[in-house]
Amino acid sequence: MLLLLLAGCGGDDARLVVSAASSMAGALTACSGDFDAADVRLSFAGSDELAAQIRQGVKPDVYAAANTTLPDELNKEGLLSKPVEFATNELVIAVPKDSEIESVHDLAGDGVKLAIGSESVPIGSYTREVLARLPGPESDAILANVRSNEPDVKGIVGKLTQGAADAGLVYVTDVNAAGDKLRAVELPAELEPDVTYAAGVVKGAKQPDEARDFVDGLSDGACADALAEAGFGAP
């Protein structure tokens, strides 16, 4: 992404650099071509990694995260405009198509291999919220089955599609994106965390106006439609 910023400007269209959480990869890639005001360059990674880069001085135009915490923090630090909540997502248990796992309680079973997000990435912190709402022994048993703390959802999905892990906690949009390789097991409503996505314009962005338009478009525009199609919910 750094190289993108270092590269000279080319073409007639202004270039808009958007850093977004991995879970939005499919949807945003599909809709970014429809953004007329500028040529959109997308960069996906864990929301925490993108936030760290902004703190180190990297300046994309838009930052879209898988939680509200990180954008709020950046806003308080004066690095981001006031964040706008533009979508919600649902945490689910993803399993291979032919898995016998039917509920969250099955995750505590003997020999179940789990892949979840690392603590510092939103998917990881949401997962730990879920586990914290479970009774202690069950939560411990599930944690004991964790075999990998992945830096982003892509890694979790990869472990599942490769058959390395038996189950993982990801967003329902990720299961959708994986086609028919994975199946989603719903979490009981009382465990479901509040997964709200928020975005803002980075202070010092090169194209602040186009950035504002893009952020607005996440709530109401081509990208909003694409997100809905991918399975994201309304804010």
Add this chain to the structure above:
Amino acid sequence: MLRVEAQTRLGALALDVALDVQPGECLALAGPSGAGKTSVLRVAAGLLRPERGLVEAGGETWLDTTRGVDVPPERRRCGYVFQEYALFPHLTAWQNVAYPLRGVPRRQRRERALGLLERFGMRELADARPRTLSGGERQRVALARVLAREPGVLLLDEPLSALDARTRAGAARELASVLRQVETPALLVTHDFAEAAQLGDRVGVIDSGRVIQEGTPSELAAAPRSAFVADFTGAVVLTGVARSGPNGLTHVELDGGGAVTSTDRGDGPVAVSVYPWEIAIEPAAAARPPGSTQNHVSAEVLSVTRIGNRVRLGLRGPQPLAAEITGVSADQLGLRAGAQVIASWKASATRLVAI
């Protein structure tokens, strides 16, 4: 006793040799580069397998292609001295010498290695690495190492060529002495006939994969079978006993009769060498010219060989001699086999090497 027979193709070269070396004898194979000399050694050592070949040493058969016998090099008791000595760079001199001593407890290995180095006057340098040793010192370590193997056969590849001219003379004497002391048959190769003559009891001239002529150095020089041998053998080698004479000259009593004078220093048994083209020939009947610095030897012409516009004369005196004169002179003198002549050359053209 060593027997080596080999017939094989090596690139463009067709090697075809059959050699015998008796115990205590040193056969020197002399020839130009590319003649196949080193290949003969490698066949004997087991480093090269010929298409057809036989190697027998000390009653053992090391190679017999007709019977599918091919003993690997490590089980042939050969002592092979390589041209650049092939000392192991990461081992000290004594460790190099001790390398062939397997199954011997460490203390004894060191002692035996030191003993061998002592024999070559190298004991003080026992802990030195090869890279710090001079060419001559390295050669001595290589010899000591090979003797540690207690070999049944000695194979030497150009043992002196890696040395500078000054070291060479001394090293040649030492090597000749070592060769005389060991009872094992030794096969040596060199591109220098004088070296072969000095170190070998017999010399075989090899060219293009074949041994053209075999015999004592004097025989080869005196009666070359072909122009190539004649050209290759160069100097005449006589033997005699030297003692200092008046005017700083050395007087040499030749074995078999006759005497010569040399401007070289010498004392005791010596090899006398002179190049055939420095020898002048006159009919025996001619009056003797005066001058004590001229050596004269009476001889009978044995052979007349034309080499281009030169003529090589094989002569029989108290020892075999060879002279080279222009074709014109030979014609003028009307030389034929059986003619009696006087061979003359200067004392300053007479080289002495102690043997």
Add this chain to the structure above:
Amino acid sequence: MRPFPVLLALALATALSFLTLPVVAIFVDSSPAELIDSLGEPGALDALWLSLRTTAMALAIILLVGTPAAYLLATRSFRGKALVVTLVELPLVLPPAVAGIALLAAVGPSGILGGAVDAAGIELTLQTAGVVVALTFVASPFYIRQAMAAFAAVDRTLLDASRTLGASEARGFRRVMIPAALPGLAAGTALALGRALGEFGATLMFAGSFQGITQTVPLAIYDRFSTNFDSALALSAVLVGISAAILVSVKLVQGSEALGGAPG
């Protein structure tokens, strides 16, 4: 001053600054006390110990298998040798991500040999063994290449001499070839070590990231840098220290060879 030498000096100064500044920054950005404290945080020491263990195991495999293989390639000719050499060197030019994919496709649970690995009762993905496999795969070409060059450069007559002195080929290999090739072998080991210590992409994709089991130092750095930059710095500093130590050791081995070493 003449222009050309000035240009050369300028080029060197630029290269030097570019290369040393990031490394120096690691040590300067935080105080040593902060760095040492961060090392005490959970996970940091685990990552260090795991990295050292897995790298050591990978290296042991690489040396054991790679040394004879390199020797064969360096000293014998056979039909198709050029192809074999290219195949052996291939992982060298593979991007780490591709290496990860390759390993999954080969010995991952859904891979070609996945069934066989499973049947043999071996677990690779999500296990330390998987890390060792990934490190071995990416680092071995670095060693084998150097080892090949080192063996090829040894005077062949040394081996001939060894054999004529009564040592079998195997003994000659151990007692003559390897010591003679040692500086090159040491350099190859250092390269492979460095590569293995720093391996990230293939490890993450193939073995996953779990403290104490698969989270090596590079993965630990990546896990922490957004939330705990000091800890990431501390781990980076340790890796720099280890890498520097490796480089120095190799120089020492090479230097001692050049100077002839101590007698006896």
